[in-house]
Amino acid sequence: xxxxxxxxxLSASVGDRVTITCRASQDIGNYLAWxxxxxxxxxxxxxxxxxxxxxxxxxxxxxxGSGTEFTLTIxxxxxxxxxxxxxxxxxxxPLTFGGGTKVEIK
Amino acid sequence: xxxxxxxxxxxxxxxxxxxxxxAVYGESFSGYYWTWIxxxxxxGLEWIGEINHGGTTxxxxxxxxxxxxxxxxxxxQFSLQLTSLIAADSAVYFCARARTQSFxxxxxxxxxxxxxxxxxxxxxx
Numbered sequence: 606x607x608x609x610x611x612x613x614x615l616s617a618s619v620g621d622r623v624t625i626t627c628r629a630s631q632d633i634g635n636y637l638a639w640x641x642x643x644x645x646x647x648x649x650x651x652x653x654x655x656x657x658x659x660x661x662x663x664x665x666x667x668x669x670g671s672g673t674e675f676t677l678t679i680x681x682x683x684x685x686x687x688x689x690x691x692x693x694x695x696x697x698x699p700l701t702f703g704g705g706t707k708v709e710i711k
Numbered sequence: 712x713x714x715x716x717x718x719x720x721x722x723x724x725x726x727x728x729x730x731x732x733x734a735v736y737g738e739s740f741s742g743y744y745w746t747w748i749x750x751x752x753x754x755g756l757e758w759i760g761e762i763n764h765g766g767t768t769x770x771x772x773x774x775x776x777x778x779x780x781x782x783x784x785x786x787x788q789f790s791l792q793l794t795s796l797i798a799a800d801s802a803v804y805f806c807a808r809a810r811t812q813s814f815x816x817x818x819x820x821x822x823x824x825x826x827x828x829x830x831x832x833x834x835x836x
Binding site: 638642646647648653659698699701702703704705 | 755756757758769770771772773805807809810819820821822823824826827828829
């Protein structure tokens with residue numbers, strides 16, 4: 606299953622609302638997770654089951670969607686949110702990741 | 712709180728075999744899938760494969776039979792071996808824990824909630 610993230614790069618300011626889209630090549634139900642990765646670090650889980658916030662993740666992060674189209678929304682971008690974001694499908698083997706969306710400071 | 716600590720050789724030559732091990736501390740080893748992921752320089756994440764405490768494995772067909780994932784439940788460790796290395800195998804390799812959920816009588820991976828620190832691997836002659 607191929608996951609296509611868009612945009613691959615976005616430039617935004619602190620306080621902006623940011624939306625990242627992940628499209629699956631076939632129906633994956635709600636078997637989608639979102640991760641945040643900062644340079645030189647392992648990814649951190651943000652969202653699982655398409656919309657469930659991982660414990661400890663700020664409520665400004667939200668996930669939605671099912672089937673083939675999913676979104677990750679950051680309601681008010683904070684300085685620590687500048688990072689690369691990946692979606693992952695866990696519906697079918699081999700498990701796959703999207704290509705990533707790099708969020709940079711405008 | 713679970714911790715994953717990984718280790719292995721970081722500089723290898725083409726055709727050699729990569730061996731990495733990940734130790735799990737602080738929580739039960741059973742009921743999860745233990746996973747390997749890699750990230751080539753400047754690239755995205757690639758799922759390599761996984762194993763559970765019972766030894767059931769799933770791997771990425773893109774690795775064309777070069778991959779072995781094994782588990783040592785007595786030590787709470789799991790390992791990766793990748794043979795016939797090529798330059799394109801150069802990457803940071805991560806181990807991770809996959810939380811599972813029930814799917815009929817099976818447990819299936821649901822999300823990756825804990826990660827190792829990563830091991831940079833370079834394949835070069």
